[in-house]
Amino acid sequence: MQEAKFYKKLDNxxxxxxxxxxxxxIKNNSVGLCRVRKNxxxxxxxxxxxxxxxxxxxxxxxxxxxxxQPGSLSYSLGTLGCNFRCANCQNWNISQAADITPLAxxxxxxxxxxxxxxxxxxxxxxxxxxxxSYTYNEPTIFTEYALSIxxxxxxxxxxxxWVSNGYMSERCLRAIIPHLDAxxxxxxxxxxxxxxxxxxxxxxxxxxxLRTIKKSGIDLEITTLVIPGLxxxxxxxxxxxxFIANKLGTDVPWHVSKFSPAVSWKLKRTPPTTExxxxxxCDIGKNAGLKYIYAGxxxxxxxxxxxxxxxxxxxxxxxxxEIERLDKHGRCxxxxxxxxxxx
Numbered sequence: 281m282q283e284a285k286f287y288k289k290l291d292n293x294x295x296x297x298x299x300x301x302x303x304x305x306i307k308n309n310s311v312g313l314c315r316v317r318k319n320x321x322x323x324x325x326x327x328x329x330x331x332x333x334x335x336x337x338x339x340x341x342x343x344x345x346x347x348x349q350p351g352s353l354s355y356s357l358g359t360l361g362c363n364f365r366c367a368n369c370q371n372w373n374i375s376q377a378a379d380i381t382p383l384a385x386x387x388x389x390x391x392x393x394x395x396x397x398x399x400x401x402x403x404x405x406x407x408x409x410x411x412x413s414y415t416y417n418e419p420t421i422f423t424e425y426a427l428s429i430x431x432x433x434x435x436x437x438x439x440x441x442w443v444s445n446g447y448m449s450e451r452c453l454r455a456i457i458p459h460l461d462a463x464x465x466x467x468x469x470x471x472x473x474x475x476x477x478x479x480x481x482x483x484x485x486x487x488x489x490l491r492t493i494k495k496s497g498i499d500l501e502i503t504t505l506v507i508p509g510l511x512x513x514x515x516x517x518x519x520x521x522x523f524i525a526n527k528l529g530t531d532v533p534w535h536v537s538k539f540s541p542a543v544s545w546k547l548k549r550t551p552p553t554t555e556x557x558x559x560x561x562c563d564i565g566k567n568a569g570l571k572y573i574y575a576g577x578x579x580x581x582x583x584x585x586x587x588x589x590x591x592x593x594x595x596x597x598x599x600x601x602e603i604e605r606l607d608k609h610g611r612c613x614x615x616x617x618x619x620x621x622x623x
Contacts, residue, residue, distance in 0.1 A: 282329035284317055285424050286452055293322035300363045300420050300447050301485040313480075314421040315377075316361035328359040328422040331392045332400075333374050337407045339601040343415060343443050344535050346574060346586060348462040348499045348622045350596055351603040354441060355404035358416025359425070364445050365480040366468070368507055372545035375417040397428040401436050411439035411461070420448040423456065430459035445479070446486040446493075453489055462499035462622060464535075465490060469504070469511045470520040478510060487523070494528045499622040502528075503535040503576065506553045506561060517561050521568035530569045531620040536561045537576030559583070571620070586619065588612035595619055 286299040293308040297317055304312035306319040316328040338356045340349055362375035369375055404412050412433050414426045419442050430440045439461040446465040448456070467486065468479065475483045493500050502524060506512050524532050538553040558575050562583055565573035575583035579600040586596035586607075593614035595607040606613050610621035 281318075281320075281325040281327065282424055284324040284326050285427075285455075286449065287317075287324040289322055293319070295319050295322065295324045297324060298449050299423060299452050300449050301482065302363050302447070303449075314361045314363045314418075316359065316421055326422065326424050328361060329425045330394045330396065331359060332357040332395055333360050333392060334358045334416045335395070335400075335403070337409060338413065338415075339603075340411065340413075340441070341598065341601050341603065343413055343441060343464050344503065344574070344576060345441065345462055345464055345499070345501055346535075346596070346598075347501060347533050347572065347620055348441070349410055349439065350586075350621065351605055352411065353407065353409045354411040354413040355400065355407060355409040356413040356415050357400060357429075358414070358419075359422045360417065361421050362418045363421055363447060363481075364418065367478050367544070367546040368505060368510075368539065369545040370540075370543040371416050376545060397425070397432055400429050401432045401438065404433070404438055405436060409438070411441050413441040413443060415441075415443035418445055418447075420444060420452060423448070423452055427455065427459065430456070434459060445481075446489045447481055448489065450489075450492075453492060457493075457496050457498065460498050462501075463493060464501045464503055465493070467502045467504055467520060467524075469516060470523060471511075471513075471516050474511060487527075490528060494532070500528065501533040501535065503537055505537045505539055505576075506557060507539045507547065508551050508553055508557075510547075510550075512553065512557060514560070514564065518564050518568065521565045521570060524565075525569045530571050532570070533572040533574060533620075534565050534570055535574045535576045536565065538578055540577065555581075588615060588617055588619065590617040591615040 288296045297304045297312050302313045311318045336356045340352045340354045360377045442463040472483045475481050541548045541550050562573045571589035584598040597604040
């Protein structure tokens with residue numbers, strides 16, 4: 281096991297985890313809310329370090345990132361556990377895996393294999409990937425493992441990408457920013473009650489972290505999953521779009537994604553989002569001044585494409601994960617406007 285980096289020792293062998301805004305106080309021989317950080321005799325250890333549960337080569341567009349190295353491959357990994365409890369989670373079998381601590385001997389012996397950070401980097405290179413993505417579950421909970429890989433990745437000229445709920449602590453965010461190149465944050469709603477009821481978290485820390493990330497110069501993209509009856513209120517989404525435009529910048533891409541109940545954790549009886557609703561929300565984003573709004577989970581729709589915000593020329597055509605780049609090194613092929621693409 282690897283000792284955790286982000287915690288304080290308290291009296292009576294209690295530790296205060298400082299990794300995310302859940303801010304767990306963990307008694308001896310217990311775990312935090314994410315279930316992968318365990319207090320052993322007054323010291324905090326990561327049960328996830330070195331034990332990825334998923335390793336894949338993905339298109340960068342799957343993250344989704346549309347303005348970061350378009351058309352490239354990213355070596356992707358995730359572990360067990362999460363610091364959220366989202367009812368809509370589509371990777372719930374790993375993020376919400378029950379009783380991770382009792383399963384730890386199996387994780388170490390039979391179910392999962394230890395993978396050194398050096399192996400992750402070498403596999404990324406061998407698979408012609410230009411980045412490594414920390415995804416599938418919340419990367420914050422395996423930050424120590426991620427940081428070990430991220431430092432090596434930069435030395436090997438690979439980029440680092442996070443797909444995150446944005447709930448990391450300020451201390452954690454400061455640690456990862458020097459090694460992070462791009463991030464897609466799920467801004468699930470701009471309603472506090474939604475975060476409390478659906479995710480078991482608070483909204484404000486996510487908004488503050490988004491501001492910090494944007495100021496850092498990291499490529500930031502935002503995804504909002506539109507869930508009927510939960511996060512499809514048009515006035516709320518108007519406020520969300522205006523937050524992105526006014527507090528983060530009109531150049532931040534916004535992915536408005538269709539909800540599919542079949543892959544969700546606890547919302548299998550919730551109807552899928554209609555395409556008409558997604559299109560209406562895309563228009564809301566456009567009216568808020570956002571330059572790049574993308575319809576998610578609707579393969580083949582023209583709203584997956586990137587158009588020049590100045591002249592409207594098609595710059596990147598997408599059909600699912602098939603990419604045709606018509607831009608000129610990140611500039612409009614017609615009027616030469618900068619398309620805010622990170623290569």
